[in-house]
Amino acid sequence: MTQRSVVRTWLTRAGFTAGVSMLVMGAATAQPVKGLYIAGEGGASFNQDQTARLSPVFPSGRDHYQAGVTGIGSLGYGLGNGFRVEVEGNYRNNRLQQFRSSTFPSSVGGRQQGYGVMANALFDMDIGKSWVFPYFGAGIGYGWQAMNTYVHAPNGAFDQHVGGTTGNFAYQGIFGLSFPVPWVVGLSATAEYRFYTLMGPNGHHATATGIYGGWDKTKEFGVSSGNRDTRTDFKHSLMLGLRYEFNPAPPPPKPVAAPMPIPAPAPTRTYLVFFDWDSAELSTRAKAVVAAAARNSTSVQVTHIEVSGYTDTSAAHPGHRGEAYNMALSQRRANTVKEELVRDGVAAGLITTQGFGESHPLVVTAANTREPQNRRVEIDFK
16 A cells, blocks of 8 residues: 555544544533524645446546645524534545556546535534634535546557546535634634545546456457446545624623622620619610620630720719719629629629729710710620
8 A cells, every 4th residue: 555545544534533533522512603604615625546446348447636626615504502504515626647557557637526515514612712613513415526537558558538427425524623703703714624425436438549448458459438437436625714604692701700708797896785874784785785795705715804884974973972973883884794794604704894983985075964875884805
């Protein structure tokens, strides 16, 4: 097997392997093409050698072609879930480079042209890159093969002309990459490989003169005509193109960062307990504040609890006697709060009390003024 044949055999297997690999990747996220689109592409066409079948009229051999050109135009519809379907028309043109025969050497000329109509199903994938989207698919249809070639053996020993058009069913495998054009919404550039097969045999009318005839045997010089059949036609294509979507799917929303969790508020470390005028008794509201302080003392680090009592500047007795009275009243208030904390489960050894009388008011007032905000006890966690 020649090196060129090895390369072409490898390309054939690579095409099928790529298709199978893409099917395995079917679980990948779909990149939806939605609605109507058109596409066009062009590039190089590579024919595998085509075997001329042994016949009673003409010698056998293999047609070897130069790399040629191919062009494809398609109209399709995206289903919005990654799948799309399309109808395409295709054209390929390759010049005959050599007729490989074990019977005689030859020179050749002419070309083979192919065209067809295919129905394709494709799947587009999202691999997490915004600039490239792979796709793969397959198609079936009908193709035609037009021949206009000649073969000349030295000294006129064999001269053959092959012409005419034949048709047969065709199928193909497709693998490509699309690159969205950011400045034109809906437009993508494409790079694509296709493995295209026209089913065989394909028969063309041929006329030959010379001494080489059917069954690869020599004969008397004469004229022969009839069908020249070739086996299944395999072609590989590498192309670049453009695809335009008339109703492109909107881009996926940008991921929204998860909101930062709101830290739980730190437990209060200072509580205020208010008293009626000239009273050291706890109201219902005051008892609730002391109970909350007792509960929260277990959820923060506490070495000791300071309970400080205060009064406003008014007094039940005037003058210095009133100041002394208020000092004693503030201490009684502090002691009352301590007793309530102990009843609510706080260890008595953690608690210290002190009365400050009329000093350190929350609200500064004139002398002998009743101010509810100043008649208080402060509970501080230390």
